[in-house]
Amino acid sequence: MAHSLYSxxxxxxxxxxxxxxxxxxxxxxxxxxxxxxxxxxxxxQDKKGDASVYDIVFCYPDTYEIGQANQGIAILAACAxxxxxxxxxxxxxxxxxxxxxxxxxxxxxxxxEDYMPxxxxxxxxxxxxxxxAATNVLELIDLAGVALRAADRxxxxxxxxxxxxxxxxxxxxADFFDVFGIGEGEDLILEVIETDRYMRDSGASRIERIQxxxxxxxxxxxxxxxxxxDFKKHALNAKGQIVKRIVDDFNSTPVLISPKVPYAEVAHDxxxxxxxxxxxxxxxxxxxxxxxxxxxxxxxxxxLAAVSDGLKNTGYDEVSLTSLSSTDHSQINAILRxxxxxxxxxxxxxxxxxxxxxxxxVFLAQIVxxxxxxTGLTFAPEAATQRLRDVINKNVTDANLLDAIQSAFLAGWRxxxxxxxIGLPTETDEDIVAIATLVNQAYACAKDxxxxxxxxxxxxxxxxxxxxxxxxxxxxxxxxxxxSEVQRRIALLRNSGLHKGIDLHWHDPSTSLIEAALSRxxxxxxSLIEAAxxxxxxxxxxxxxxxLAIWEQAATDIGxxxxxxxxxxxxxxxxxxWDHISAGVSKEYLASEMLCAxxxxxxxxxxxxxxxxxxxxxxxxxxxxxxxxxxx
Amino acid sequence: xNDMTFRLRIEFAKIGRLAYLSHLxxxxxxxRNIRRAGLPYHTSQGFNRHMRHAFGPALPVGTAGLxxxxxxxxxxxxxxxxxxxxxxxxSSKELPILGLCYISQSLPSLQMSHTxxxxxxxxxxxxxxxxxxxxxxxxxxxxxxKATADAGILxxxxxGKPKTYDLNKLLIGYKLEDLRQINSQNxxxxxxxxxxxxxxxxxxSLRPEQLLAKPLDDxxxxxxxxxxxxxxxxxxxx
Ligand code: SF4
Ligand code: SF4
Numbered sequence: 001m002a003h004s005l006y007s008x009x010x011x012x013x014x015x016x017x018x019x020x021x022x023x024x025x026x027x028x029x030x031x032x033x034x035x036x037x038x039x040x041x042x043x044x045q046d047k048k049g050d051a052s053v054y055d056i057v058f059c060y061p062d063t064y065e066i067g068q069a070n071q072g073i074a075i076l077a078a079c080a081x082x083x084x085x086x087x088x089x090x091x092x093x094x095x096x097x098x099x100x101x102x103x104x105x106x107x108x109x110x111x112x113e114d115y116m117p118x119x120x121x122x123x124x125x126x127x128x129x130x131x132x133a134a135t136n137v138l139e140l141i142d143l144a145g146v147a148l149r150a151a152d153r154x155x156x157x158x159x160x161x162x163x164x165x166x167x168x169x170x171x172x173x174a175d176f177f178d179v180f181g182i183g184e185g186e187d188l189i190l191e192v193i194e195t196d197r198y199m200r201d202s203g204a205s206r207i208e209r210i211q212x213x214x215x216x217x218x219x220x221x222x223x224x225x226x227x228x229x230d231f232k233k234h235a236l237n238a239k240g241q242i243v244k245r246i247v248d249d250f251n252s253t254p255v256l257i258s259p260k261v262p263y264a265e266v267a268h269d270x271x272x273x274x275x276x277x278x279x280x281x282x283x284x285x286x287x288x289x290x291x292x293x294x295x296x297x298x299x300x301x302x303x304l305a306a307v308s309d310g311l312k313n314t315g316y317d318e319v320s321l322t323s324l325s326s327t328d329h330s331q332i333n334a335i336l337r338x339x340x341x342x343x344x345x346x347x348x349x350x351x352x353x354x355x356x357x358x359x360x361x362v363f364l365a366q367i368v369x370x371x372x373x374x375t376g377l378t379f380a381p382e383a384a385t386q387r388l389r390d391v392i393n394k395n396v397t398d399a400n401l402l403d404a405i406q407s408a409f410l411a412g413w414r415x416x417x418x419x420x421x422i423g424l425p426t427e428t429d430e431d432i433v434a435i436a437t438l439v440n441q442a443y444a445c446a447k448d449x450x451x452x453x454x455x456x457x458x459x460x461x462x463x464x465x466x467x468x469x470x471x472x473x474x475x476x477x478x479x480x481x482x483x484s485e486v487q488r489r490i491a492l493l494r495n496s497g498l499h500k501g502i503d504l505h506w507h508d509p510s511t512s513l514i515e516a517a518l519s520r521x522x523x524x525x526x527s528l529i530e531a532a533x534x535x536x537x538x539x540x541x542x543x544x545x546x547x548l549a550i551w552e553q554a555a556t557d558i559g560x561x562x563x564x565x566x567x568x569x570x571x572x573x574x575x576x577x578w579d580h581i582s583a584g585v586s587k588e589y590l591a592s593e594m595l596c597a598x599x600x601x602x603x604x605x606x607x608x609x610x611x612x613x614x615x616x617x618x619x620x621x622x623x624x625x626x627x628x629x630x631x632x
Numbered sequence: 633x634n635d636m637t638f639r640l641r642i643e644f645a646k647i648g649r650l651a652y653l654s655h656l657x658x659x660x661x662x663x664r665n666i667r668r669a670g671l672p673y674h675t676s677q678g679f680n681r682h683m684r685h686a687f688g689p690a691l692p693v694g695t696a697g698l699x700x701x702x703x704x705x706x707x708x709x710x711x712x713x714x715x716x717x718x719x720x721x722x723s724s725k726e727l728p729i730l731g732l733c734y735i736s737q738s739l740p741s742l743q744m745s746h747t748x749x750x751x752x753x754x755x756x757x758x759x760x761x762x763x764x765x766x767x768x769x770x771x772x773x774x775x776x777x778k779a780t781a782d783a784g785i786l787x788x789x790x791x792g793k794p795k796t797y798d799l800n801k802l803l804i805g806y807k808l809e810d811l812r813q814i815n816s817q818n819x820x821x822x823x824x825x826x827x828x829x830x831x832x833x834x835x836x837s838l839r840p841e842q843l844l845a846k847p848l849d850d851x852x853x854x855x856x857x858x859x860x861x862x863x864x865x866x867x868x869x870x
Binding site for chain 1: 648649653656660661663664666667668670676681682693694722724726
């Protein structure tokens with residue numbers, strides 16, 4: 001029987017930068033997951049460890065500050081916690097100082113709940129948030145003391161399951177996982193745990209357990225190769241694909257109103273209430289917009305109840321109404337008005353992280369506060385000409401942007417950040433120069449909207465990222481712009497007469513290159529990731545840790561070209577590495593959207609108007625569920 | 633702040649694993665505890681409103697505290713037993729709320745008044761050490777500590793610059809207790825405990841680790857197992 005590693009870990013606390021990353025023990029109100037009016041006193045705190053208990057460790061492949069703020073892991077952990085005799089634990093990737101010490105002292109990665117080695121668990125569930133976390137996933141598995149490649153794992157090793165946005169093209173990480181869960185995990189994780197616990201208790205072998213899991217809808221076992229008999233053990237649709245899982249009646253799913261309240265300052269240190277799921281605005285570069293369909297809203301009543309209970313249970317001084325596009329909620333004005341009433345005369349602020357600029361009127365400008373007042377508003381026009389915005393289906397206009405800026409600055413805001421992308425399909429130099437023109441107009445508009453004496457406080461900044469083509473989107477066939485061309489276009493933008501009072505930042509094109517090389521890669525990319533990790537790549541999403549030289553060396557070592565991987569165009573009828581995974585949106589729809597893009601034709605948003613037949617509702621037997629009528 | 637505010641002094645502890653929290657993390661956690669308890673706390677005005685409170689002297693990361701204090705200003709009176717119950721029900725096990733009372737608005741701040749700090753420090757042998765050194769480690773440790781105290785000054789580097797600490801003002805007393813006899817019976821292998829009283833003021837303060845750095849260096853095979861601030865007192869002499 002293994003013992004807690006705490007006595008060996010505690011002496012390391014004084015040697016690391018932030019011991020609070022490794023303390024666990026966060027405050028948690030005794031109720032856990034609560035649907036409005038439905039209370040449940042089930043927590044895992046009193047569950048006794050014994051052989052019949054099923055241990056699952058949810059892992060996030062980044063530091064505590066980033067991972068603890070992630071809603072996905074918190075929701076799944078809370079769901080799993082509802083099951084009897086399941087021990088739900090968490091771990092995060094230790095920062096470099098701690099991982100070095102753990103290796104030096106021969107201490108395996110441990111869970112924050114009981115400091116037991118995570119290798120002892122029945123299942124390790126790793127969130128896959130974005131491509132740049134790939135090397136961190138390998139680091140996490142290695143620190144746990146489990147064989148990196150699924151094929152090398154032993155009978156006693158835990159089953160490693162991955163899920164999250166990156167699982168929509170799981171192939172680059174396929175060699176390192178026993179199982180992937182595709183889509184929304186609330187129901188799936190319960191079925192996975194129940195099934196695997198049953199198999200474990202019946203004395204099944206590891207491979208038998210994995211085979212059984214394969215039969216659960218939404219589960220993909222990457223060791224079952226595509227054309228083998230084993231592959232047919234999956235729950236497949238008529239096209240032979242593994243289809244994402246989805247929670248149809250999202251409004252009736254519990255809101256996390258008693259999350260663990262961290263001591264360390266985490267990335268989004270506030271109460272988070274997910275007010276809707278899905279976005280059908282249909283931006284053609286956006287993976288989340290395609291994979292999270294259809295739109296499902298919570299009602300204003302359940303949101304208000306959750307905010308009220310959540311603030312009481314946590315003691316947070318800020319609540320964030322999250323989703324892909326919160327201002328699209330059909331009842332957003334009523335929700336904000338009622339919330340304002342709830343928190344008036346207190347130090348509690350409301351934040352709305354994703355603001356559509358066509359929906360940002362005077363009312364929102366006055367209400368939304370939070371940390372945003374200091375840091376400023378963010379809007380994402382993404383492209384600066386109407387033609388290119390039509391290509392990407394970002395259905396906003398220059399006038400929308402200028403109106404939003406005017407409302408915000410009239411209401412007292414003084415800072416605003418504008419996001420653009422370069423390298424979008426069909427982009428020309430004219431589109432680049434137009435960024436400077438549009439931003440200059442926005443700057444002038446902001447200055448005109450504030451009293452003369454305060455004009456010096458006006459700050460407009462521009463953030464430019466390189467377009468990264470993603471699987472399961474209409475632009476999945478398009479290659480990324482070549483590096484030299486990216487540099488030329490950035491230089492062009494810098495010389496396009498941007499007002500000197502405007503700050504211009506651009507996202508490091510080399511990290512975008514790695515994202516692009518990984519996002520549409522096939523199984524051979526696993527060797528690239530492993531080679532990069534073995535050469536020391538980790539925390540690639542942290543600017544100061546990222547090293548292009550390491551990735552280039554890794555690519556040379558295994559004989560691939562990063563540029564070729566990133567810039568590759570796929571033919572529309574060519575098989576794609578993720579064809580066996582379906583997000584519900586049909587490939588035909590994606591192809592027709594690609595065709596519309598080349599003609600700069602826009603597409604409607606079905607949550608505001610009619611169905612454009614993307615395929616998800618009929619294929620998955622779900623529907624758009626709004627709390628009220630959406631008005632454009 | 634208007635006269636209709638009530639100044640509530642709250643006593644809490646920082647123990648167990650949470651000894652490794654920083655002062656800022658403790659402040660945030662206690663603020664959240666107060667909000668969860670639903671106390672009618674006073675806030676500053678303006679765009680970014682904040683809870684009005686004032687904490688006692690900060691505890692460093694890794695130092696536990698058994699009797700720590702903060703003052704918080706309330707907009708309305710809540711009976712102390714009710715406030716205490718609400719706070720305790722909403723507190724973490726390792727940041728427990730121990731007691732509270734209303735105090736006069738005219739009392740000086742905790743930082744000004746509670747200047748005497750009592751510490752209990754437990755020492756153990758380092759994991760891998762030379763057994764020959766063990767016999768003389770404690771004696772060496774004590775000799776260096778006594779020599780430093782007798783000298784009345786301590787010279788340390790602070791952010792790379794030499795700084796002199798006046799121990800006649802800062803070090804009020806110390807007592808070392810040899811626990812080697814009962815060493816075999818305690819699980820953590822405590823060799824000795826040191827009780828220390830330090831004085832802090834606006835002019836300067838000293839952390840126990842700073843005082844112990846050289847004695848530990850000289851003793852070679854001793855390490856600090858734990859540092860606990862066991863109390864905070866007013867200095868009635870000053
Ligand atoms: S508005 Fe566009 S970019 Fe934003 S989530 Fe929706 S589809 Fe994606
Ligand atoms: S199938 Fe139609 S209604 Fe459903 S998400 Fe797609 S476009 Fe919208």
